[in-house]
Amino acid sequence: MEKSRPREVRLYLYHAGQCDPKKCTGKKMVRFKLARLVEKVNAIPRGSILLDPMAEKALSPADSITKGLTVLDCSWEHVEAVFPQLLVLDLQHRALPYLVAGNPVNFGRPFKLTSVEAFAASLYILGYKEQAASILSKFNWGHTFLEVNREPLEEYSMAKDSKEILKVQAEYI
Numbered sequence: 001m002e003k004s005r006p007r008e009v010r011l012y013l014y015h016a017g018q019c020d021p022k023k024c025t026g027k028k029m030v031r032f033k034l035a036r037l038v039e040k041v042n043a044i045p046r047g048s049i050l051l052d053p054m055a056e057k058a059l060s061p062a063d064s065i066t067k068g069l070t071v072l073d074c075s076w077e078h079v080e081a082v083f084p085q086l087l088v089l090d091l092q093h094r095a096l097p098y099l100v101a102g103n104p105v106n107f108g109r110p111f112k113l114t115s116v117e118a119f120a121a122s123l124y125i126l127g128y129k130e131q132a133a134s135i136l137s138k139f140n141w142g143h144t145f146l147e148v149n150r151e152p153l154e155e156y157s158m159a160k161d162s163k164e165i166l167k168v169q170a171e172y173i
């Protein structure tokens, strides 16, 4: 029997305190109660998907999101040091496939997404398109992310598994 699908995905933000909280998209999501702030690394829900730009496996519709989705909001300068430390925890590390930033600071830059963009891309790929649009709607540039990535996002959301995601990605790189 098919597992029941939650109506919305639970979103968790672990904030490493390395960026300006006024500009941080993750902190803004927490203020709007769109994501729950996790204060300690050990409090990240076990079994949840951790969006890790260095992960070997790509996120795909085959992933189970029943335990939720976690973004680690840290400075890009520290990504290579921070993520490997979390490999000891029971989390599903997943990288997002090729997508470009839609925010005005890094517009058009591939792979390096803000926290809200990473959440929205994941939700879209996992079939939670309304929730993706809803979290982006709190940012005046948010709709741009979906507009510039609509085609790959649609294709990724129809992929069977991580291998198929990589095949689709190859069309765009």
Ligand SMILES: C[S@@+](CC[C@H](N)C(=O)[O-])C[C@H]1O[C@@H](n2cnc3c(N)ncnc32)[C@H](O)[C@@H]1O
Pocket (backbone or CB within 6 Å): 019, 023, 024, 025, 026, 050, 051, 052, 053, 054, 070, 071, 072, 073, 074, 075, 076, 079, 094, 095, 096, 097, 111, 112, 113, 114, 115, 116, 118
């Ligand atoms: C490095 S932080 C920077 C956040 C930025 N300070 C902000 O205001 O949104 C962005 C986080 O989003 C997730 N993320 C971004 N791009 C990603 C990718 N290509 N694959 C997987 N996760 C990604 C990761 O959890 C990453 O640590």
